[in-house]
Amino acid sequence: MEYAGEQRLFRFANKLHGWTHRAFLPRSGAAALSRAKQGLLVGNVTVIGAQWGDEGKGKIVDWLASRADMVVRFQGGHNAGHTLVVGDQTYKLSLLPSGIVRGTPSVIGNGVVLDPWALKAEVERLSEQGVEVTPQVLRIAETCPLILPIHRDLDGLREDASGAGKIGTTRRGIGPAYEDKVGRRAIRVCDLAHLGELGPLLDRLCAHHDALRAGFREPPVDRDRLLHDLAEIADFVLPFAGPVWRDLDEARGRGRRILFEGAQGVLLDVDHGTYPFVTSSNTVAGTTGSGSGMGPGAAGFVLGIAKAYTTRVGSGPFPTEQDNDIGQKLGERGHEFGTVTGRKRRCGWFDAVLVRQAVAVSGVTGVALTKLDVLDGFETVKICIGYRIGGERFDYLPPHAADQMRVEPVYEEIEGWPGSTRGARSWADLPARAIKYVRRVEELIRCPVALVSTSPERDDTILVRDPFAG
Ligand code: IMP
Numbered sequence: 001m002e003y004a005g006e007q008r009l010f011r012f013a014n015k016l017h018g019w020t021h022r023a024f025l026p027r028s029g030a031a032a033l034s035r036a037k038q039g040l041l042v043g044n045v046t047v048i049g050a051q052w053g054d055e056g057k058g059k060i061v062d063w064l065a066s067r068a069d070m071v072v073r074f075q076g077g078h079n080a081g082h083t084l085v086v087g088d089q090t091y092k093l094s095l096l097p098s099g100i101v102r103g104t105p106s107v108i109g110n111g112v113v114l115d116p117w118a119l120k121a122e123v124e125r126l127s128e129q130g131v132e133v134t135p136q137v138l139r140i141a142e143t144c145p146l147i148l149p150i151h152r153d154l155d156g157l158r159e160d161a162s163g164a165g166k167i168g169t170t171r172r173g174i175g176p177a178y179e180d181k182v183g184r185r186a187i188r189v190c191d192l193a194h195l196g197e198l199g200p201l202l203d204r205l206c207a208h209h210d211a212l213r214a215g216f217r218e219p220p221v222d223r224d225r226l227l228h229d230l231a232e233i234a235d236f237v238l239p240f241a242g243p244v245w246r247d248l249d250e251a252r253g254r255g256r257r258i259l260f261e262g263a264q265g266v267l268l269d270v271d272h273g274t275y276p277f278v279t280s281s282n283t284v285a286g287t288t289g290s291g292s293g294m295g296p297g298a299a300g301f302v303l304g305i306a307k308a309y310t311t312r313v314g315s316g317p318f319p320t321e322q323d324n325d326i327g328q329k330l331g332e333r334g335h336e337f338g339t340v341t342g343r344k345r346r347c348g349w350f351d352a353v354l355v356r357q358a359v360a361v362s363g364v365t366g367v368a369l370t371k372l373d374v375l376d377g378f379e380t381v382k383i384c385i386g387y388r389i390g391g392e393r394f395d396y397l398p399p400h401a402a403d404q405m406r407v408e409p410v411y412e413e414i415e416g417w418p419g420s421t422r423g424a425r426s427w428a429d430l431p432a433r434a435i436k437y438v439r440r441v442e443e444l445i446r447c448p449v450a451l452v453s454t455s456p457e458r459d460d461t462i463l464v465r466d467p468f469a470g
Contacts, residue, residue, distance in 0.1 A: 043257070043300040043301055043467075043468065043469075043470040044257065044258040044259070044260065044298060044299065044300030044301070045064055045068070045257070045258075045259050045260070045300050045301045045302075045303060045467040045468055046259075046260040046262065046285045046288050046298075046299040046300060046301070046302045046303065047060060047061050047064065047259065047260065047261055047262055047303045047305060048262035048265070048266060048283060048284065048285050048302065048303070048304055048305070048362055048364070049262060049263075049264060049265025049266065049268075049283065049304075049305055049306075050265060050266055050304035050305060050306040050355050050358040050359065050362070050364060050367060051265045051266070051267055051306055051307060051310055051311070051312075051351075051354065051355065051358065052264075052265050052267045052268055052274075052310070052311065052312040052313070052318075053080075053263070053264040053265040053268055053312075053313070054081070054265075054307075054311055054313065054336075054338070054345060055265060055305040055306055055307050055370055056305060056307060056370035056371055056453060057082060057261075057262070057305050058082040058083045058084050058085075058093075058098065059084075059085070059370075059453060059456060059458060060303070060305060060368050060370070060451070060453065061082065061084075061098045061259070061261050062084045062085075062086065062098055062101070062102075062458065063458055063461070064259050064303075064467065064468070065097075065098050065099040065102060065104050065259055065261075066102055066104070067257070067468060068099060068104060068257045068258065068259035068468075069104070069105070069251065069256035069257045069258065070099070070104065070105045070106070070107060070248075070251055070256055070257070070258045070259070071097040071098060071099030071100075071104050071105075071106045071107070071258075071259045071260075071261055072097060072106070072107040072109055072248070072258060072259070072260050072261065072288075072292050073095075073096075073097045073106075073107070073108050073109060073112050073260075073261050073263065074109040074111045074112065074260055074261075074262070074287055074288050074290075074291030074292045075109075075111045075112060075262065075263060075264075075281040075282060075283060075287050075291045076112060076113075076174070076262075076263035076264055076279065076281050076283070077095060077112055077113040077114065077115060077118075077147055077172065077173075077174050077177070078094040078095040078115050078118040078119075078122070078147075078172055078340075079094070079169075079170040079172050079174045079263070079264070079279065079340060080093075080094055080095070080263030080264060080340070081093075081094055081338060081340040082094075082098055082261075082263075084098055084101055085456055085457075085458075086101055086102070089129060089130075091126065091129060091131070093122065094118065094122060094340055095108070095112075095114070095115070095118055095119055095122055096108075096119075096122055096123070096126070096133065096138070097138075097261050098261055099259070099261075100126070100131065100133055100137060100138060101126070101131055103131075103137055104137070105136075105137055105138075105139075106137060106138050106139070107138075107139050107140075107141075107244050107247065107248065107292070108138070108139070108140040108141060108144060108244075109141050109144075109244055109291045109292035109293065110141035110143040110144055110244065110245075110291060110292065110293060111281065111287055111290060111291020111292065112141075112144055112291070113144065113145050113146070113147050113173075113174060113177040113178055113181070113281075114140065114144040114145070114146055114147060114189065114237075115146070115147035115152075115172065115173065116146060116192075116233045116236065116237045117233060118147070118172070119140075119236075119237065120233065120236050120237075135239045135240050138240050139240060139241075139242050139244055139247055140189055140237065140240045140241050140242070140244070141189065141241075141242075141243075141244040141245070141292075141293070142188070142189050142190040142241045142242060142243060142244075143188055143189065143190065144188060144189045145177055145178075145180065145181040145186035145187070145188050146177070146186065146187045146188060146189065146191075146192075147172065147173040147174070147177040148173070148177070148187065148226065149173075149226075149229070150176075150209050150213075150221055150226070151173030151174075151176035151177045151180070152171065152172060152173040153173075153213075153218070154173070154176040154209070154212060154213075155169055155171050155172065155173045155174070155175060155176055156171045157216045157218070158176075159171060161216070165276075166315055167276065167277055167278075167314060167315060167316070168277070168313065168314030168315040168316070169279075169314065170340055170341055171341075172340075174279060174280055174281075175279075175280040177280075178280040178281060179280070180205065180208070183208065184204075185201065185204040185205045185208055186205075187201060187202075187205065187230070189237060189238075189241045190241065191230075192230060192233070192234035192237055192238055192241075193234070193238055193241075195227060195230060195231055195234065198227070198230075202223055202226075202227075205221070206220065206221045206223060209221050244292065244293060245292070245293025245294070248292055248293060248294050248298075249293075249294070252294070257468060258298070258300075260285075260288045260292070260298070260299065260300075262283055262285070262287075263283065264279050264281075264283045265283060265358070266283055266284055266304070266357075266358035266361060266362050267312075267354060267358060268283055269281075269282055269283040269284050269361075270282060271284075272284060272357075272358075272361045272362075274316050274317050274397070274401070274404055275399075275401070276401065277314065277315055277316025277317065277401070278316075284361055284362040284363075285299045285302040285362045285363055285364070286299070286362070286363070299363070300467075300470075301365045301366065301467040301468070301470060302362060302363050302364045302365045302366075303364070303365065303366055303367070303368055303450060303467050304355075304358060304359055304362060304364035304366070304367045304368070304447070305367070305368045305370060306350075306355050306358075306367055306368070306369055306370070306445075307334075307350075307369075307370050307371045307374075308350060308369055308370065308371055308372045308374065308375050308437075308441075309330050309334070309347065309348065309349055309350050309371070309374060309375065310347070310348045310349065310350060310351050310354070311330075311331075311334070311336050311345040311346060311347050311348075312345065312346050313338050313341070313343050313344075313345050313346070314343075316401075316404075317401065317404035317405045317407075318346055318348060319348075319351060319354075319384060319387060319397075319404070319407050319408075319409045320348035320349040320350070320351045320382075320384045320409050321346050321347070321348040322347060322348045322349065323346070326347075326349075327346070327347040327348060328347075329378075330347035330348075330374060331344065331345060331347045333373075333374045334347070334371055334374040349381070349382040349383065349384060349409075349411070350381075350382075350383050350384065350441065351383075351384040351409070352383050352384060352385055352441065352444035352445050353384055353385065353386060353387065353394075353395065353396060353397060354384075354397060355367070355441075355445045356396075356444065356445045356446055356447075357396055357397060359445055359446065359447045360446075364447055365447075365450075365467075366447065366448050366449065366450030366451075366464075366465055366467065367442075367445065367447050367448070367449050367450060368449075368450060368451045368452070368453060369438060369441065369449050369451075369452045369453070370452075370453040371453065372421050372424075372434065372437075372438070372452055372453070372454055373420065373421045373422040373423075373454050373455060375416070375421075375434075375437070376417070376419070376420050376421055376422065376434075377416065377418075378416040379415075379416050380413050380414065380415060380416055381413075381414050381415075381416050381437060382411040382412070382413050382414070383411065383412050383414065383437075383440065383441065383444065384409040384410065384411055385410055385411065385412045385444060386409075386410040387407035387408060387409060387410060388407065388408045388410055389403060389406050389407055389408070393410075394407065412440075414433070414436070414437055414440065415433055416433065417431035417432075417433035417434045417437070418431060418433075419431050421434050421454050422454055422455050422460070423454055423455050423457070423460045424452075424454040424460065424462060425454075425459065425460060425461065425462060426462055427462060429462075430462075438452060448464070448465070449464060450463075450464050450465040450467060451463050451464055451465070452464075
């Protein structure tokens with residue numbers, strides 16, 4: 001059966017190879033073809049955060065991106081913050097897929113909300129660092145909703161007025177832009193080519209926003225200014241725009257390896273996270289298909305990234321938070337400051353209950369455990385294995401925010417390890433008790449560890465299972 005499938009794939013790949021492809025698709029189809037010829041079916045990989053974001057995805061995504069044929073963002077916007085260290089250069093990306101730094105064809109899928117001015121600023125910043133972002137390497141879905149200045153305004157106004165209900169957003173307009181998308185009044189990338197026909201859509205958009213703005217004693221939307229700003233930025237954005245779903249379909253046909261780059265983390269997912277203290281998109285791996293136009297089988301190997309401890313920025317429940325010397329130590333050793341906002345991250349012990357839940361709801365195949373070295377030198381290390389509210393025990397995070405604030409973690413205490421795990425590249429380099437910690441984590445989250453990261457350096461990684469090998 002499998003052999004027949006491979007033969008079919010090979011015939012299909014051969015046929016596609018004869019077609020004329022758009023400039024965006026690199027012409028090195030030979031590698032994919034030879035893989036198909038050898039009967040090696042290549043898989044996609046999806047990288048997602050298995051906690052509240054900031055799990056150290058940058059390094060791992062960069063390593064995988066260097067081996068992928070294409071890198072795709074499928075949700076979120078420029079609220080994400082990925083730091084890539086390549087050689088002696090550090091790149092900070094918020095919106096662009098990480099493949100862009102090494103020239104890997106990169107895609108911003110329809111599930112992303114796009115701030116065109118932030119895009120331009122990021123492209124210009126990269127250009128100053130010697131990375132040219134051209135339409136040959138970057139494609140943006142024509143159907144991406146735009147984040148407008150009015151979304152940014154609204155995000156800030158609401159946060160300031162929310163008192164104890166403040167979410168602690170990045171104030172980049174993410175939530176309001178997604179609201180307008182599902183409210184069917186978003187201006188999308190394709191509208192930039194039809195600004196003369198924007199009237200009815202603007203009527204809908206302004207009817208909504210003018211009322212909201214009036215509530216905050218803000219003037220109505222300045223339609224002329226908005227149109228002028230859009231006309232100005234359109235020339236920059238449009239050359240990148242295209243039918244991304246078709247590029248991806250062609251890439252699939254040619255046996256390309258696609259890397260889906262998730263932003264934020266599962267606990268910030270609008271359905272599965274610590275609602276309402278979440279972001280406004282689905283961050284789980286299941287979004288890869290809908291956020292790119294590829295269908296449900298797109299995700300491939302789902303690599304969930306989890307820190308060996310836990311951090312969170314913004315407000316909301318955090319059962320294992322250590323608002324004390326331990327938290328301070330974790331923060332200092334782990335350099336826990338946000339890439340996007342520079343905010344200090346809250347720190348605490350590893351919460352196996354939450355990661356187990358994230359693994360389940362996101363269908364994680366293997367976990368990448370990062371920043372193990374931050375735990376070096378602790379006399380004892382704690383792992384949360386359950387919760388208690390009064391006499392009641394929970395083996396999952398209850399859904400209500402009040403209960404989530406109230407849960408008391410039940411800890412298992414593990415002896416710390418002497419010496420350093422920093423820079424370890426094999427199990428043999430790790431102290432025995434550090435290995436014991438990793439094994440216990442695996443057991444508790446019910447998912448194998450595919451790799452362990454022991455420093456920001458790309459090679460300081462213990463590879464157990466190569467995600468691209470399936
Ligand atoms: P928003 O995505 O800006 O609406 O923010 C909603 C919540 O998600 C806030 O708690 C943010 O701090 C958090 N958040 C958004 N993006 C990231 C990220 O990339 N890493 C960590 N937290 C994030």
